[in-house]
Amino acid sequence: MAKKIPKGHPRYLSLSIREKLVHGLKKGIVVPHGLLAHGRGEAFDYLLGERTIDAALNAEKVACSLLLGSKDPVISVNGNVATLCCKEIVELSRVVNAKLEVNLYHRSQKRSRLIGKMLRRNGAIIVLGIQSDPRFFIEGISSDRKFVDEKGLISADTVLLGLEDGDRTEALVNSGKKVISVDLNPLSRTSQASTITIVDNLVRAIPNMINIARNLSNWDKSELLRLVSEFDNKLNLLHSMNIIRNGAGSST
Ligand code: ATP
Ligand code: MG
Numbered sequence: 001m002a003k004k005i006p007k008g009h010p011r012y013l014s015l016s017i018r019e020k021l022v023h024g025l026k027k028g029i030v031v032p033h034g035l036l037a038h039g040r041g042e043a044f045d046y047l048l049g050e051r052t053i054d055a056a057l058n059a060e061k062v063a064c065s066l067l068l069g070s071k072d073p074v075i076s077v078n079g080n081v082a083t084l085c086c087k088e089i090v091e092l093s094r095v096v097n098a099k100l101e102v103n104l105y106h107r108s109q110k111r112s113r114l115i116g117k118m119l120r121r122n123g124a125i126i127v128l129g130i131q132s133d134p135r136f137f138i139e140g141i142s143s144d145r146k147f148v149d150e151k152g153l154i155s156a157d158t159v160l161l162g163l164e165d166g167d168r169t170e171a172l173v174n175s176g177k178k179v180i181s182v183d184l185n186p187l188s189r190t191s192q193a194s195t196i197t198i199v200d201n202l203v204r205a206i207p208n209m210i211n212i213a214r215n216l217s218n219w220d221k222s223e224l225l226r227l228v229s230e231f232d233n234k235l236n237l238l239h240s241m242n243i244i245r246n247g248a249g250s251s252t
Pocket of ligand 2: 164165
């Protein structure tokens with residue numbers, strides 16, 4: 001179990017998230033680089049006021065519309081995602097009818113299996129990406145992350161990424177897929193390259209998306225896709241950057 005942080009601590013939430021990640025590291029699910037990536041995210045979250053800003057909520061709604069309106073959506077899961085919001089990611093995959101695929105920057109069979117197990121413990125029935133097959137890969141990625149599952153990412157029309165490296169995001173977009181990313185840094189290559197960027201913390205974005213997707217689930221596909229076509233990602237990113245620039249975020 002992760003160490004308990006006193007509920008009354010003024011940085012309770014932030015410290016609990018760190019504690020979860022350190023616990024994930026000890027279990028072999030998170031790699032040390034994942035902690036560093038989280039640190040970069042935390043800094044941006046601080047500047048955003050550690051809340052879901054309007055631009056993020058808007059992106060979350062459009063992202064849910066795209067997932068529900070897609071033929072073959074896939075949610076890509078790595079160590080930080082599994083550690084921070086395993087139950088929620090499984091629930092979201094169920095609500096939007098998306099497949100779950102493990103994809104790791106620092107890939108190892110052991111870690112993939114551990115993440116697969118964790119997803120299944122949290123209700124996932126099928127977890128893709130555990131065994132890599134050199135025949136199936138995304139062009140333009142130099143690391144082992146290029147290997148994808150025959151039944152998942154290779155044929156997906158839409159991919160949801162949490163905590164992603166810019167190279168893979170760009171390669172997925174270049175391969176013709178629509179890419180939704182959750183990234184607290186609106187300036188990252190991932191944020192800039194994605195079809196829809198959600199500038200929010202994963203721990204807030206995924207639960208928000210579960211609720212939004214439930215509310216949208218009986219909408220017509222044409223209505224959902226109209227919302228997507230009206231969305232301007234660059235403009236939405238500008239709104240996020242303005243919040244940071246104007247110091248409107250201030251955390252406790
Ligand atoms: P890029 O490769 O896209 O240019 P980067 O190299 O700056 O980005 P990476 O380490 O590749 O960063 O990816 C980690 C990204 O995830 C960072 O942009 C960071 O802001 C973001 N991030 C970290 N923790 C979270 C979190 N809990 N929720 C959302 N985003 C996060
Ligand atoms: Mg990177």
